[in-house]
Amino acid sequence: MNPVDAAGADRSFDDAASAQMERIVQDLGRMYHERNEALREVTRAHHEALLRLALAADYRDDDTGVHMVRIGYLAEALALLLGEPEGFARMLRRAAPMHDVGKIGIPDAILKKPGAYTPDERAQMNQHAQMGADILGRSRVPLFQLAAEVALTHHERWDGSGYPRGLVGEAIPISGRIVAVVDFFDALTMDRCYRKAFSDEVALGMLVQQRGVAFDPRIVDAFSHQVHDMIALRERINANPPSFEQLAELA
DSSP states (O other): OOOHHHHHHHHHHHHHHHHHHHHHHHHHOOOHHHHHOOOOHHHHHHHHHHHHHHHHHHHHOOEEEEEEEHHHHHHHHHHTTTOOOOHHHHHHHHHHTTGGGGGGGGGHHHTSSSSOHHHHHHHHHHHHHHHHHOOOOOOOHHHHHHHHHHHHHOOOOTTTTTSSSOOOOOOOOOHHHHHHHHHHHHHHOBBBBBBHHHHHHHHHHHHTTTBBTTBBHHHHHHHTHHHHHHHHHHHHHHSOOOOOHHHHHOO
8 A cells, every 4th residue: 555545544544433433422422411311300200209298298287388388488588698609599499398398297186286295295296307307318419418408407496405406506507597597487477277377577576586596696687687578578479379390390
């Protein structure tokens, strides 16, 4: 083979190899896209199933089921007020509605009891935080990791007298500290089977009384300084609650 023919053969080989490599890269890209899409579908289905379970738990305590929706949006707004990253705040909006999913395992005789709990009943009721974390499971998906963290820690108290682990101060994850504040205020301002709703003014006063006791002072201050915006957000959700499909959307 003369040098010219050899050079042409080398170019042909190089062109063929390049074309094959390009096809391999394209195939890998397509496989990667299909894998990611399949994982998104599985995650979306998992999220929807857990939200339906959380909604079933919420209906036992609130016949509208809107409490859990409000908690998500209020937690997102409060996280942003505190300067948390937008990505975290958005994920907290999706995770927070599952905070009380563990109540699905609490008997109605305890959950809807109008009077004070006995020590044994209180111990059973307090199990819902750990139950919720167990239901949400140990997942590699950040959304479910955050949801489990919220379920486990939103009844911890700033002074260490909360449950289930008696965490103190900033040892409580910021997610749990945020949800604790919005859950407390929202729960006080809604009718329950054992009492009528408190006014917004009374509920805010009760929240401020627990500043530095049950709740992170910085978070209480952020909430109370913007309480009118928080109440307005709550009323917008009450007037036009998102659909289940919107709530379950991950994108």
